[in-house]
Amino acid sequence: MTAPRATPIRIALADDQGLVRAGLRALLERQGIAIAFEADDGEALLTQLAGQPVDVVLSDIRMPGIDGIDALQRLRDRGDTTPVLLLTTFDDSELLLRATEAGAQGFLLKDAAPEDLRAAIVHVADGGTLLQPVSTDAVRARYRYHTEDPPRERFSDKEVAILRLMAGGYSNKEIARAMFLAEGTVKNYVSVILEKLDTRDRTRAVLKAITLRVI
Template sequence: MTSLRIALADDQAIVRAGLRALLERHGIAVAFEANDGTELLERLAESPVDVVLSDIRMAGMDGIEALRRLRERGDATPVLLLTTFDESELLLQATEAGAQGFLLKDAAPEDLREAIARVAAGETLLQPVSTDPVRARYQYHQQEAPREHFTEREVAILRLLAGGYSNKEIARAMFLAEGTVKNYVSVILEKLGTRDRTRAVLKAITLRVI
């Protein structure tokens, strides 16, 4: 697993940073990052990887169009497409374009790690993701964690978390005691239903909290 090199494409720098942190924690090396499909194609021509991990919806060239062009030029690198949208139409488009995998961003870190390993080994992960449990869980979070349920200070702390700041650094920036920041972070994680700071940031972005 430590020998796998992936390309990471997403038009949000914060999301890329969060995904990179998750992947590297699990021993997966990010060879390079791309801001959109055009940059992804250019970088892949110079630096081949084992797996491409790409968002579907990106400004400029999206993930599906980039995948189509990749296949048109004869590049068979396995592609795992990520999306926050549980839509069967996107699954069909991804399949037709030649994707090996399709996964919701709401997936657990261990599921993402397993998906990368499996597509790298030649498997396909194109089973429908719009199961009732997944849909119910995603809707639950949308209902339980809208922006109005977070105070301005909690949103400010979330943004600093997204920037990679430690509790001590956040305390210094916001003129709070470090213990107070720790309490705020605990409340934020509880509201977002996560135990991990990185997952909390990714979910907060998905739910448009920040």
């Protein structure tokens, strides 16, 4: 059982609309989430994060200039592994693909229930990922796997767990640490998973796994 937190979760809140930020701040503070700072675009977010670490970044995807996914990519490029939860009003498979490629831990529609948003923040702050944060029908339609009987039984529980971490953008080293395995063992598992899904690309493997309802 996870021990209760001694201090509130501290988040960075990024959205180009002031009214949206104000509403999210009021909502989350009522639920015990602390807002460390706000940013109105990706550039401001990156600048403030450099001097003020947080537990989770909660960012809109669509912002002028540096958007949420671009900011996420730059964050990862500079070695910052802070969990990022991306918000959007668009149920768009392309955004799911870009967010996955950039290493997002979560991807949530803005019309999610308040309790679901808080649960998502707590979940990613504790090292979890949101595996199917939006409707995946568009993803399944676009990346349809050509088989009449999706072979769910072909994947072991450990392979499914590794696929879920891959969906969160975790590296082999991070997966190994999370699952208490040697990095070489994880590498072997990933190779087997890619072979089963008939792809050499981790992101496409995750999307095929969604198509197959493996994760």
